[in-house]
Amino acid sequence: MEEEEININVKVEPSLDHQMTTTSENMKTLPWTECSEADAYKRLSIKEQSLDIALDYCEQLINKIEDVFANIKKHSEESAELIWPLEDREEWISQCQDIIKEHKDFNILVGVAGATGSGKTSALNALLGFQELLPTNNEEAATAVQCKVAFNDETRPEYAFRCHVTFQSKEALEIKIRQFFNDLKVRDELQESHRGSLEDEQALRELESVLQPTREMVNIVFGLQDDQVQDLGLEGVLKSNPEALQLLGTVKKFNSSNVDAISKQMKPYMDSTTADHSTSGECFAAWPLIEQVELFIKSDILRNGVVLVDLPGLGDAVESRALVAERSFNQLTATLIVAQATRAADNSTAVDLMSKNQEMAMMMDGKFHKETFCVCLSQIDQIDRKAALRKPDAKANLDLQNLLKEEESHKFTLKTKLQERKRRKKLMKKLRMAMRKPRKSGKEIAAKAVMYKLKGEKRGQKLVLAKICQQITSSKRNLIEADGKITFTCIRARNQYLRDRIGLDFKKRQARLDAKTGTRESAYDGQVAVCPTSARAFWNCKSTIKRVTGFPSEEYTGIPGLASWIRSATIPKREEHVDELLSRLQAQFNIIQLWSEDRSKLSDLLVTKDSFEKDVLADVLKTTEHNLSVYWSQLATKVTELNPFHNEEEVLSDCPELCRKTVIGWAYRKPDNKASNDKLHWTTYHASLSRLGGKFVSKSKGILQEYNWMQDISRILYDVIVKDWDQSFNKDVPFLINDARPMIDTIWDGFIENLNSSIEETEPRLLSYFMNEKHRLDTIKRNTKIKVKAALRHVTERASQSHPLILGKIQLGWQEAFQAALGIRGQSSIHSTMVYDTDSVIGNGSYTARQQLLLCFAADQSGKVFIAAYKDLEHRLKDNFNQLPKELDTISQFVVRELRRIVGLSLDKVLKPTSDLALKLEVVAEEKKRLQLCVQTAPLKWTLESGFLSPGNCEIDSKTEQGLPEEYRHSQTELERLEDDDGESDSESHTDAYSDDSSSDDDDDDADPGVALRDDDGEDMKMEY
Incomplete structure (x- = not known):
């Protein structure tokens, strides 16, 4: 999906002739240090953009410094050391590279989980903005593998889409097969002792359902049946497919320039597609052996370190897959549970999709609240309008009843106009026949008069018919809009019902936490974030022809609102990360800026750099370090006293x-x-x-337990x-x-x-x-x-x-x-x-x-x-x-080291060097000056460009509302606009039309296809809207 765009207009090209004193003043008041009162979205946007600018200039600086000093060292290593000592230079570069790496490696995991068939993958594709990126066509396999989707920072076109496929270890596969052996043994024992009771039969069926996932894996990958597995034993099974064995513990990497190609490359690893995974030419499906798929793409929702984790289906019958989901929950910053809207009302609520242990883990980590936990209601477009309108709440809804009356009125108007058009067409037909009727000779003047009159009547009828056609088009539009409003109202009512039901269940769960923890924070207010969505309607909104009824634009599909919740849930961690790196970068730019400045030197001073550092700075730093140490001890004691374990x-x-x-x-x-x-x-x-009390999922009568x-x-x-x-x-x-x-x-x-x-x-x-x-x-x-x-x-x-x-x-x-x-x-x-x-x-x-x-x-x-x-x-x-x-x-x-660096550089700027050192520095003065001019550019540009990122000067789109719109507003499709333009052209052409060509008028358009009405003859007329 397309996330809100952030547009930055920098109106002034920074001049490189500015004095560094001006830059120094600007560095004191960078906008990101003064925007704490701004809206969270805008504040973070300013900081993140400022960080991107700074990191870009930082990389340029590193490259420039390394290139310049490489050239200087070719002529004289002593000169390079005099300009900027190697130890100091390498430390500056190393710290900058650490910051760059930390930002590149930074990620915030947002888990997306849901039962198989919940529409989770379709919702993910819509959020990412690629309709067919992740496979949705195989219910079992498509949810079998954990898939992480992260932002792709590659700039090479051929690497626009990247994919890493990690295969499970040999040890993990051996554990799974050993358990399969144990379960087979229990099944055989049960079959031997089967007494024909219904209880035994049910138990046998449950056991078969437990065996099925591993049996399927063994059959798909190794081509073996149960009896063959038992005969071969563990080692025999593994050796039966050497190619599969070679995949275990490895990582395969793919890349492509387009989404269709990468999706095709990924397909054999995420569904049951067979492929040649080795050089032998033997094909088999590899998805049962996959531990994780990592996908790297360019999508706005993934910016700033956000990683969407498509977790295996919750309550999955395959224990190894379910365990992947369990382990991942502890690493998530936010959790999104996807539940089908059509099932959420009939089955247990969406919050029940989490295990009690996952719920407890979120409580322990302080994440079980609306700011980090959301229920996504998927497929809200799937609604039975007739059934919805029969409900008591719908009948009691006056607005809805008025809409139904309005719809009936539009239907009546449309029916009337269709009948009128039919009557007019019959009249036109009579006029054409009259005009074709031969005239007697000798009455030429009278015949011409009659023909002239007929032509006039025909022109008049054409104008009337054109107007009626426009009215029919308008009535159809009104009927479509009325249907959209009614459907939207029904969907909104169901959404509210589900929201209330989920909220009530969530409130009870959170109340248990409240009773145990006594928490009273605003986030723990008993409410839960609920985002209704429709991926199908989202993609249809991009169509120029037709949209899903009740969804006139993308905002009504809920996908933008869901994206907004995800971005909002990640704000605290993103801001914490950005604040730290910006402050560290400013410290680095302070160093390089101070090094690059030229100041007037003081002569006849009573101190040298060495004596100042030894006699003045050392004692001050020692006192500061002692004071910090005393407080650190107090702080550590306070933390230790907060140990929750006592009594x-x-x-x-x-x-x-x-x-x-x-x-x-x-x-x-x-x-x-x-x-x-x-x-x-x-x-x-x-x-x-046999699982030592670990997770076991049985399936009885189609229900997972x-x-x-x-x-x-x-x-x-x-x-x-x-x-x-x-x-x-x-x-x-x-x-x-x-x-x-x-x-x-x-x-x-x-x-x-x-x-x-x-x-x-x-x-x-x-x-x-x-x-x-x-x-x-x-x-x-x-x-x-x-x-x-x-x-x-x-x-x-x-x-x-x-x-x-x-x-x-x-x-x-x-x-x-x-x-x-x-x-x-x-x-x-x-x-x-x-x-x-x-x-x-x-x-x-x-x-x-x-x-x-x-x-x-x-x-x-x-x-x-x-x-x-x-x-x-x-x-x-x-x-x-x-x-x-x-x-x-x-x-x-860190404090002592950084203070010593700043003070030492400051002393270098104001203290005159010894005569010997002054002579040496004079030799390299020009080279140093050239380098200073180079490095002055980056801090200056960062300062100036960042100056245009304040809320007052930055064009930032307002945040998208997380809920659906309250009112229905019809939005024309491109096809409707073209029809309107065409209708106006037709009206003008009819006004000037004098052609007698009878072929231009069809004889029978009695029923307008697609209108759900009945004409005068009682024949059905169907209308799609």
Whole structure:
């Protein structure tokens, strides 16, 4: 899709003759440092454009500096060292390159998830602006692979579209096939013990549905059936297709200059298309082996680091694919759930598409709110108008009823005009026949008079007929517009119903978080972002012929609004990134600018550069570093005190009993539904056991049912820690930057005061020079604050990476119990030693014993598992907190280094060199001057161009509204405009028409095709609109 354009008009070409003092003044007041009160979209736009300008000039500077010094070194390396010491030069270039790389590598992941067939991929294609980019024709395969779509910064035409296909590892494939062997074994056991009961038959069917995805993969890739797989074993299966084996663990890369070509190249890796993936010429479908596809294209929605992640279908029956979606959720900045509008009203709400663990993870990370979570209602164009109008709400809607009356009026008018046209055509036919009738000779004058009269009547009828035709066209348009308004009103009503329903469910879920966390932030207001969309209508709006009824323009399709939500959800992280890089770039430009300036030298000074740095600067920096160190210690202590883990016994006291109740629920198909007593078949129970309580999806009567025992147990621990966790890491720790900023200001003021005082005591004439460098020193202070904020953010991010490990730790604690339960082959009493009779008995006997074992483990041993998981997470948090002092010490080193650089360069500008050094510098003066003129250009241009990016001087389109328009406004298609122009031409031609050519009039246009009316004869007349 086309995102809002940002147009920049720079009206003044910056002059290179400006004095650098002017540039220095301008650098103090760059617009992006003064636009904090502007609208978020405009503010960020100014900053991002300013960053692009700066990075461009920065790259030009690096290239220029490297080229110039390469030439200088050819003549004299000593000259190069005198102009700009190699160590200083390389550090400047290295820091610039780090900034460029950080910006290039920066990305914000926005996950797009949804059930298979939800219209997710079609919505993605519409957002990206390429209708057939991602495959939508294969329901199973098209959702099988995680696909990341990022902005392509390549400028070479042949690389306009790039694609990287990553194949899964051999180890991952081996795990999948081993599980397949285990499931086959259980199926064979069930078939042997099949007693003909409906329960056994249902269990067998469920097991077959579980086997099917891996069976399909083995069949597609290796061409093997079940019996062949069991005969060959793991190694035999892998060796049966050496070409496929060679693909594992590799990455394939493609590129093309056009979208159709790259889509064709990607197709064999994203759907069931067979292709030759090696040099052997043997074709097979490779999509089951794909781990991830990365696509790089130029699309406005992807600018500034936004990456759309097309996740595998939620609730996917293929566990490996579903696990990809699970892992990705923890890395997402924002989440978009796509749900079909036609199904959202009948099935569970769209929020239910997330697992409870995903929901809890978002709660732990502070992302379960409208600013980072959105439900996209897809395919809203699919609506049954008649059914919608029969609903009580529609009948009670006065506006809608008035529209229906208006439509009936237009139908009546159209019918009347069609009948009138038919009558006029019959009259025209009679006139033509009368004009062709032969006249008697001798009455020539009378015949001419009659003919003249007939021609006049015919001309009059033509004019009337032309007018009636125009009225018919107008009536058709009115009818089309009325139908559009009615359809739009029905769609809007359904959208509101779904929005209310989803919002109510979301409010309940968020209320649970509110009860656990006590949060009262504006983002947690119980509302959820809902964006209704229609990809089909979006593409039809680009057609010049016909649009989908109810969607007169792109804004009504919801795609622009959805794009706006995505861009809005990424603003905080984008702005944080841009602020940091802009400040660092300004510091770099300060250095190069200061180096390039020529100032008058002071003579007869009492200090040299070495003595100043040793006797003055060293003590001031030491004091500043000490003051920072003291505060860093205080800050780290405050962060450590925010550790949410305390009162272990009190926090975990209820966990074993909750665990026991949860384990009881494992024996039922719907463990959360206390009113359901439908028990699991032993095979389903065994399948969960064989996965050590991990994710298992069964399919019964076409309905997917997910079981994840370890998530059930993990959620018990999450529930008791989420309140304190959320308060600490999502609120209190980030908030400490508000305490840090004034403290840094105080330390900085102390540094400036100590420096000025020491200068005044040592050499007062230097004081005015250093006072003029305050804006450059303030840039270092601003960077210091940004780095402290980043250090606090890293504490939160590391914590976010720690809590997902709870599940693995708990699963490890339960592993012995699961393996012992799997070892039960007959009825036996439960022993604490977990030793069982191994008589070969399968079915309900072992099933009951296994349940008893897990219940005993939950009651007697789960407390230890919870304590181990709790302590493990506590230990990880301790390591997390211990990293903060090191990071803060690094900031101190940065401050000292940057202050020394600025002060040292300032001294070089005002202190006269020794006579020996002066002679050497005189030799390279011209070369240095030429380089100074080159490097002065970039800071100057950045300053001047950035000056035209303020909200008052920048033409930026206003942000697109995220909701659909409230009122329906018909918009003509290109075809309708052409028809209107043609109608005017016809009217003029009819006015001047005197032709008697009867062939110009058709004899029967009785029924206008496409009008849903009946003519005078009762014949149906169909009208499409």
